[in-house]
Amino acid sequence: MSSGSSFFITTPIFYVNDVPHIGHAYTEVAADVLARWHRQSGDDTWLLTGTDEHGQKILRTATANGVTPQEWSDKLVREAWLPLLETIDVANDDFIRTTEERHEKNVQKFLQKLYDAGHIYAGEFEALYCVGCEEFKPESEIVTGTGELVGVKVCAIHSKPLELLQEKNYFFRMSDFQERLLTLYETRPDFVQPPSARNEVIAFVQQGLKDLSISRSSFDWGIPIPWDNTHVTYVWFDALLNYVTAVGYGENEEEFHRRWPANHIVGKDILRFHAVIWPAMLMAAEIEVPRHVFGHGWLLVGGEKMSKSKLTGIAPSEITDTFGSDAFRYYFMRAVSFGQDGSFSWEDLNARYHAELANGFGNLASRVLAMNSRYYDGTTPKPGEITDAEREIHAVVAAAATEADASVEAFHVHEALAHIWTIVDALNGYITDQEPWVLAKNDDTRERLGTVLYTATEGLRALAVLLSPVIPLATEKLWAALNAEPVLGSLASQNLRAAGVWGQLPPGTPVSVLEALFPRIESAE
């Protein structure tokens, strides 16, 4: 429907100090699947991800490790974050780091523009300060003391009294944009998705917006405020701007207009930054707001939000080492309703891997190609007269392709997979009903056998294309076994929006026997 139009999609940029876990990987995979789908539908697609490298925490850990913050960031990007993308096969088009010149320089341009337009002013930031932490504490880290300190505000980490300190800060007049933001949510109901996330955002803005402190002067690891180099930019203000600096804001207008506005995929914990602060910043700079901000849910382990401190954090490689990257991608896209929280368990992963990928899709591909090999000497057979059974398959494939595309368009990735899977189920049922192994025993039913196997093989072709954004490695193997590339071109070049058109794979194409796409894993937990 939007063929050829721009589709710019982003993930949050990783805070380099974090340790990659499946939550990060989940966000990346979701964005990557959406990007691959659109790219393969002919949209002018751009997937952006990257790292956030400024701020006091990074400065501190770098110092503690005896290196500069830049060296520290370089190491983490190289050893943790870029490898993560490979582990889960993310095909990003760009990777921005907030310490790159293209970012820093244009963040300053942005700041200067807002300053000149009167959206930024110098003020006093007053907050409770913890001497132990050496920083101002957010409300969430302040608790009321007990014992001798009853009634006193204390630091949640150190349990020591906090001091009320003041610091000169620059403030962004975010409060000016309250009404415009509410109008935005009202007039574009799909701006913030899903609806539950939208409700939270609206409720938050309705209670009133305060101006936002956007500078710090107590440390220097950040982007200097252009008109006052004793201050550096607050990390969030800095980080959000990656979405525009990465596509040419401030220096390549042509590229910027080609890409912007973006679709942001974020975890719901950082929704507010993207759905409130970010659009306000853009409004101030007279830049179009994003197309959509989609807040996905959390992955729950044992019913709780996954966390390192509770030892529920799971490294993506723990899963991919056993099940492979395709299974990782498939599992989280299929088992979690995109936008809602999803419960992860090894049992569920193992069950779905075997029931859906190995027994369902993988075995289907194996049995069809094995029969082509056995009964047709390794070629795609020629179909004869069509019956209602074949017409039913054609209809299922066409409907699945259409509905899957509509689902992806609406960010409902899990639904798209459910639609695609109707093809797997229909083909397995069709083969059992038609009993090609019986047809093969009699020369009189030779033509019928050809029809059945062609139908099944062409169904695999559609599946390979439709599933390629989600399980790129397995579908590539299938594509090779179908020997489709010489006649249809590479798998990546197949138009997803035409995937449901029947009869693309010509009869007579030589096909191979297929190794198990998803081998059973006997000793899995």
Place this chain on the structure above:
RNA sequence: GGCUGGGUAGCUCAGUUGGUGAGAGCGCACGACUCAUAAUCGUGAGGUCGCGGGUUCGAAUCCCGCUCCAGCUACCA
């Protein structure tokens, strides 16, 4: 405390504006089949729809109360 969302078969979840005997997948039992990764296909068992009231000819679906869980309640990437 306030606000939002949710508590539906063993498990994970669907259930439009209230209406034929409450659904899917997985798991389980039984049967069919043998091309295939001991895979596939079919049938079946199984549920006080969190609790208690109310509205209605009729409620999982609307209203009230209660209970439990999760999230939000601004500077945590």
